[in-house]
Every structure is written in structure tokens, then in C-alpha cells.
Amino acid sequence: MAERAPRPTSQPRAAAPPRPVSLAEVDAGSPAQRDRRRRILEATLALATKGGFDAVQMRAVAERAGVALGTLYRYFPSKVHLLVAGLAHELGRVLERIERAPVPGATAAERVLLVLHRNTVALQRDPHLTEAMTRAFMFADTSVAEEVRQVGRLTERMLTHAMGVDEASEEDKAIARVIGDVWLSNLVAWVTRRASAEDVENRLELTVRLLLSARDR
DSSP, X not given: OOOOOOOOOOOOOOOOOOOOOOHHHHHHSOHHHHHHHHHHHHHHXXXXXXXXXXXXXXXXXXXXXXXXXXHHHHHOSSHHHHHHHHHHHHHHHHHHHHTTSOOOOSXXXXXXXXXXXXXXXXXXXXXHHHHHHHHHHHHOOGGGHHHHHHHHHHHHHHHHHHHTOSSOOHHHXXXXXXXXXXHHHHHHHXXXXXXXXXXXXXXXXXXXXXXXXXXXX
16 A cells, blocks of 8 residues: 655744834834934935935944934834935924925915925935935835825925915815926936936926916906
């Protein structure tokens, strides 16, 4: 009688990786959690300012922020998550500044163009950082959806504030999203040397005036 082959022993399942901490959880978390996230983002932006996208390495960020590498991965699973969140962090600071007072300008188009011009010039003064953030934004997939949505929300709020609306309608938000998309895509074109700084300004002015000219009549 033939011997039966031994049954293969079942292998223990590998433990699932810890779930990343969401933005909502950080906002609702302790001051220590928020401070930790802030330090991580500031470390990311400092490294990107010095050397661009390639300089942002997870271990270097963890060391500079003073957190364990495992903790960093809990907050941000990759450098793309880090840099898109860094872009949102920078836009949040811009929004805080411009919301303190009305944006100068006689028309919505003038105010929006002023805000875009100031931000574009500031980003162009720091080409390594801008390259890193826009490159990450280009590479972002569905796993970075939360951070990408945050960038979109902040850009929308920045532009609707510049438009001078107290309560933005769906049309206002849609216009702001289109302008924001054109702005970000032209920053990418500038970073990749497919457009000059003058090209970016001209394209933004054309877009803004086409979308807001009827509102300013």
C-alpha cells in the first residue's frame, strides 16, 4: 500500500502592515501627534529645499524630524505622500496669510492673478522644493488621494477668497478648480523646462480672464 504524501503545513500569515494615520485622525489627535506631523513635514521641506525630490529619503526625514522610521511610515507610507502633504502644508500657510485681509484689486480677475503671481514667484525662487513637490504630485496615485484632495481644497479656498465671494457657489468652486489645475500644470511645465516663467504668467492671465471676465462686467 502506497504511503500518503504528508500534507503541507500551513504557513503563518504575515502580519498586516499598520494602517497609515489619516489627516482626520491627526487633526482630532493629541497636540503631540500634530506636533510630530508638523516636524515631519518641516524636515521633508527642508531636505527638498536643499536637494529636490531625490534628497527626500525616508530615513533622512525620520532622523531630521526626530522620530522613529516606523512612526514616519505610520504617518506617510512613501516620499510621494510626504511631498504632496508638504505641498498642502505650504498652501495652508499661504491661505492663513491671505485670509487675514481682503486681497487688493478692483476685479476678481485682478485679485486672483495677484494671488497666483505671488505664489508662483515664491515657488520659482525655490526651484528644488518646487521640483520635489510638483514631481510628487505628478506621481501621486490613488493611495495618495487624501493628500491630493487636501491640495485641491486649499487651492480652491485660496482662489475663491481672492475672487471675493463670502460663500462660494458650486460654480465658483468649479472655476477655482479649473484655475488651480492650470496653475499646477504650468508649474510642472516650468519645472520640466517646457515653459518659461513668462509663459506661465501669460497662460494664467489668459485662463483667469476667460473664466472671470463675465463676473467682472
